[in-house]
Amino acid sequence: MSAPFRFPRFFVTTPSPCPYLPGRTERKVFTELSGPHASELNDALGRIGFRRSQSVAYRPSCQGCSACVSIRVVADDFAPNATQRRLMRRHADLVVTACKPWTTEEQFDLLRRYLGARHPGGGMADMDEFDFADMVEQTPVKSFVIEYREPSGEDGRPGRLIGACLTDQQGDGLSMIYSFFEPDHAERHGLGTYIILDHIRRAAAAKLPYVYLGYWVDGSARMQYKTRFRPVERLTAAGWQRFDPPEPSPVPAGREPLPSKEVPIG
Structure with missing residues (x-):
């Protein structure tokens, strides 16, 4: 008999400088992905905007900002x-x-x-x-x-x-x-x-x-x-x-748009 699914515990990081918008701070809410139901939890959280970093699922939870x-x-x-x-x-x-x-x-x-x-x-x-x-x-x-x-x-x-x-x-x-x-x-x-x-x-x-x-x-x-x-x-x-956001400006030849820096929480 498999163990019952346990509702995950969520935590919040301390504020730090925002890597996307100068002058703002960022904060993340996160939870651990572990156990036999890790894939199901990751799928469910992914559908509500979470991202995975190693064994952690996180999403922005910034006070006064919802730009992400x-x-x-x-x-x-x-x-x-x-x-x-x-x-x-x-x-x-x-x-x-x-x-x-x-x-x-x-x-x-x-x-x-x-x-x-x-x-x-x-x-x-x-x-x-x-x-x-x-x-x-x-x-x-x-x-x-x-x-x-x-x-x-x-x-x-x-x-x-x-x-x-x-x-x-x-x-x-x-x-x-x-x-x-x-x-x-x-x-x-x-x-x-x-x-x-x-x-x-x-x-x-x-x-x-x-x-x-x-x-x-x-x-x-x-x-x-x-x-x-x-x-x-x-x-x-x-x-x-x-x-349908405005079409981004064309990329000049030889310059690739920079991917976002979605780095591990640590």
Whole structure:
């Protein structure tokens, strides 16, 4: 006989500087994901705007501010725009593999290059191999590292790793926990966008209705890329609803929009 489901205990972090909006503070509410019902709890919390970090589910709980909005792409109804179609053709030769959530030295080296170029001095800048292993491997739910490699060489060896994403498979979709990619690859412009496009394709093929992109912050320029994937839904007091935010400005050639820094609570 299985143990009865226990309602989780929630905790609140102390206020700290907001990483998205200058001059504001952030606070998170969180709970532990553990035991035989961790996946079910993660699914339920994901539907009400929580994100996972290792064995913790969290969401913003800031006093006097509700700028962080949970968003998800409707995979079946997604229609790529002209720029996204070009990126899909450009990167169609990449070898994509869903790997078990175990870290490799190659993944960590790619992460270090990415953080050094895109987030120097950020919250993850001092991450070492053990921190990276904890981020990927300490998962109580069904998770993968999706790897993106250049085509194999003539010798048959695997091509160079140029992108990766830690991804959870939830009951109703894929949740992109953290993605990173080769930051200065002149021939592979748009890798970050392509990784999201590939997740939308994967979700639709698996008959999973959504791809969860985390939080969108109106007013934070580096978060606007998330609204380029339409149709998109946001979580409101009345539940998930489609919305049509203004189209973000085009990305200049050679510049990829910066992903949000959804770092572990610690």
